[in-house]
Amino acid sequence: MxxxxxxxxxxxxxLKHGIPCDFVGVALQNRNNPDITxxxxxxxxxxxxxxxxxxxxxxxxxxxxxxxTPMEITDFPETILGKITDYPIMLAEKLVAAYSxxxxxxxxxxxxxxxxxxxxxxxxxxxxxxxxEVAQHLESFLSSHFTDE
Amino acid sequence: xxxESGNQACSYIIQSQEExxxxxxxxxxxxxxxxxxxxxxxLNFIESGIEQPELRNYAKExxxxxxxxxREVRLLSVELYPNTLSTLGLTAAVKSYAKLFTNTFxxxxxxxxxxxxxxxxxxxxxxxxxxxxxxLINIAKYADxxxxxxxxxWGEFSVKIEIKDTGKGFDTNEVMESGRSMGIAAMGERxxxxxxxxxxxxxLDKGTTVSIVLPIQS
Numbered sequence: 001m002x003x004x005x006x007x008x009x010x011x012x013x014x015l016k017h018g019i020p021c022d023f024v025g026v027a028l029q030n031r032n033n034p035d036i037t038x039x040x041x042x043x044x045x046x047x048x049x050x051x052x053x054x055x056x057x058x059x060x061x062x063x064x065x066x067x068x069t070p071m072e073i074t075d076f077p078e079t080i081l082g083k084i085t086d087y088p089i090m091l092a093e094k095l096v097a098a099y100s101x102x103x104x105x106x107x108x109x110x111x112x113x114x115x116x117x118x119x120x121x122x123x124x125x126x127x128x129x130x131x132x133e134v135a136q137h138l139e140s141f142l143s144s145h146f147t148d149e
Numbered sequence: 150x151x152x153e154s155g156n157q158a159c160s161y162i163i164q165s166q167e168e169x170x171x172x173x174x175x176x177x178x179x180x181x182x183x184x185x186x187x188x189x190x191x192l193n194f195i196e197s198g199i200e201q202p203e204l205r206n207y208a209k210e211x212x213x214x215x216x217x218x219x220r221e222v223r224l225l226s227v228e229l230y231p232n233t234l235s236t237l238g239l240t241a242a243v244k245s246y247a248k249l250f251t252n253t254f255x256x257x258x259x260x261x262x263x264x265x266x267x268x269x270x271x272x273x274x275x276x277x278x279x280x281x282x283x284x285l286i287n288i289a290k291y292a293d294x295x296x297x298x299x300x301x302x303w304g305e306f307s308v309k310i311e312i313k314d315t316g317k318g319f320d321t322n323e324v325m326e327s328g329r330s331m332g333i334a335a336m337g338e339r340x341x342x343x344x345x346x347x348x349x350x351x352x353l354d355k356g357t358t359v360s361i362v363l364p365i366q367s
Contacts (some may be wrong), residue, residue, distance in 0.1 A: 034217055046295045048255025055224070056217060084290060085253075091289055092255050 004144045005040065011141075012042040015115065015134050019127065023093050023116035025049060026103070026138065027061035031146055036061045036112075038089060043116075048092035059088055060100050064112040070101045070128065075120040089114070099123045101135045105142040113138060160342045167275060174230035182222045189215040231278065239274045239308075240266055240301055243281050247299065254289040257296040264303030267365045276339045277310060277363055280347060283336050284312040284359040292316025292357060307364045315356040321349065336361075 012024040026040040034056035038049035052059075057066040064071050076096050077084040084091065090098060095116035103111030113135045189212055196208035226232075227249075234242040240262045247258035269277070281299060288297050294316030302309040324330050333349055336359065340347040345363035 046255075048295055051251055051255040051257065053252045055221070057221075085286060088254050088289075094293070 004141060007141050008040045008138060009042060011134065011138055012040060015131075016042050019115060019130070021115045022118045023095060023098075023114075025089065025093075025114045025116070026111060027054070027065075027089075027114070028103070028111040028142075028145055029056070029065060036065060045093055049089065052088050052092065054088065059086065060098065060114060061089070061112040064100045064102050065109045068102050068104075068109040070099065070132075072100075072123055073098045074122050078120075090116070094118055097121045097123075099128065099131060101128075101131050103135055103139050103142065105139060105146055110142065110146065156341075159338060163339065163342060164272070167272075171230045174226045174232075177222050177229070178226040178232070182219055182226070185215060185219045185222065189219065234274050234278055235271065238266055239269060239277055242274070242278055243299060243301075246278070246282060247285070250285050250289070256285075256289060256294065258285070259296070259298045260301075261298065262301040262303070264301075266301075266303055267308065269308075269363070269365065270343075273343045273345075273363055273366075276343045276345070277308075277361060279339055280336045280359070280361055281310065281312055283332055287332060288312075288314045288316065288357075291319070294356070305365075307362055310361045310363075312359040313356065314358075318351045318353045318356050320353060321351050 008026055012026065015021075016024045021043070023041065023043040025038050025042075025044075027036050027038045029036050036054045036056065036059070038052055038061070041049045054062045056062055060071055060073070073080060073087070073090065073095075074097050076087065076090045076098070080087060089095070093116060096119050098114055098116040100112045100114035102109035103113055105111070113131065115131060192208060192212045192215060196205060196212060199205040199208055227245075231242045231246060233245050240260070244260045247260050251257055285297070285299075288294065292314045294314050297312065297314040297316075300311045300313070302311075324333070336349075337347045340361050340363065343363065345361055348360045349357065350360075351357040
């Protein structure tokens with residue numbers, strides 16, 4: 001396994017067991033265009049995330065990256081704005097609740113870290129803060145994704 | 150008499166909607182996007198003439214945003230109405246949509262075509278395309294599977310299209326009775342309006358098949 005992948009998946013695994021939650025995913029913008037993919041996932045039920053490419057501003061990851069702010073879904077599809085097909089990762093992984101925070105690189109949001117559950121739930125401040133801390137840690141690995149380092 | 154006028158109204162509503170969608174898609178693609186492209190070329194030209202680094206960077210950012218917007222508008226236009234339907238035909242349009250579908254939902258679609266493709270009228274090919282689209286969206290929403298297949302069989306007098314998944318399936322009677330079958334009814338209605346047929350079969354834990362048959366006018 002390549003070093004970056006191993007580092008990120010180890011962090012995701014630690015996060016999944018530490019919280020605990022059903023799914024942890026990392027979405028990143030491509031190096032050469034604004035499209036976003038889900039290269040890293042733990043707790044996935046299938047490989048759909050590997051083929052999903054969301055446009056900047058679309059889907060949970062696209063919205064988190066374009067706005068630079070976290071996003072919370074507590075009871076999918078009951079509490080969402082727009083159509084259920086606007087949330088492909090929720091459909092692909094059968095997630096019902098998710099919280100996602102931006103991953104910042106070079107002062108710009110370039111990725112998203114997401115934790116998901118396959119049942120409805122709310123997220124408290126402590127959980128949100130924990131996720132922000134893990135996101136900050138993951139941000140230190142992003143140089144090798146966006147540069148030739 | 151009442152039933153016939155109801156069918157005519159339904160046909161009129163679907164046709165009007167499709168015409169309006171097509172008009173919006175073409176307007177986005179051929180007018181708005183061309184203007185945006187001209188603006189982007191102008192921005193690039195201005196950028197090359199700016200000496201101040203801050204202003205130059207700002208112009209570059211604007212040009213990048215414009216490029217993104219052009220791409221968004223192009224994709225929105227294709228999502229609304231696939232131009233390939235009139236230029237390259239139904240199979241090519243479905244293949245192109247299947248690729249977009251895989252990129253969106255991560256579900257792999259195998260598109261197969263047997264026999265020589267025949268020319269369909271615009272309403273016929275659009276109706277068949279919309280049924281394929283609806284069937285695939287239903288797979289993404291409900292089937293819980295990571296692959297599906299679309300098979301075209303072109304005969305001399307008709308074309309048969311099967312959209313098949315091996316997902317979790319459902320009890321068709323229960324869904325029909327519960328009133329949660331508007332999408333299925335709409336697929337049937339679209340095919341009926343162009344003289345075709347639409348059948349759906351599903352079995353729990355085995356999957357679902359949507360099958361349409363469309364006569365080919367000589």
